[in-house]
Amino acid sequence: MGKIRIQNLTDSEVQNxxxxxWPIWEKEVSRFDWKYDSTEECLIIEGEAIVTTxxxxxxxxxxxxxxxxxxxxxxxxxxxxxxxxYNFK
Numbered sequence: 001m002g003k004i005r006i007q008n009l010t011d012s013e014v015q016n017x018x019x020x021x022w023p024i025w026e027k028e029v030s031r032f033d034w035k036y037d038s039t040e041e042c043l044i045i046e047g048e049a050i051v052t053t054x055x056x057x058x059x060x061x062x063x064x065x066x067x068x069x070x071x072x073x074x075x076x077x078x079x080x081x082x083x084x085x086y087n088f089k
Contacts, residue, residue, distance in 0.1 A: 003072040004051060004058050007065045009043070014065075019043045022085040027078050036072045039089040041065070047082030051075070 014020065024045070048061040052075045060066050066084075068074075 002055060003053060003069040004074075005067040005069075006058070006060065007067075008063065009065045014043065019065075019085050019087075022087045024083055025086050026081070026083045027076075028081050029078050031075065031077045033075055034073075036068045036070055036074075039070045040068045040086055041089065042068075042084040042086040045083040045085065047078065047080040049079060049082055050077040052077065 009017075009019075022043075025042075027047075042065070044060055044062050044064045044066065046062045048059065051058045051060060053072060
């Protein structure tokens, strides 16, 4: 999808980017609208969510490295309590 990119990083890539030093965001099972005012990179530590955009649905889950592009408008549907390391560019 154009405004959401998902990758699987190796442990060394995670270490090289310093991701484990990024802040942690947590959210309980819920559904909410969100707009990204800047690009966010995040590593999903645990949980699962469906993120719906005008382009369709994307499932994000533990282990995914996700980039949300600035300007994205979406709906988060958190299916399992989620934790992620995050960084805004």
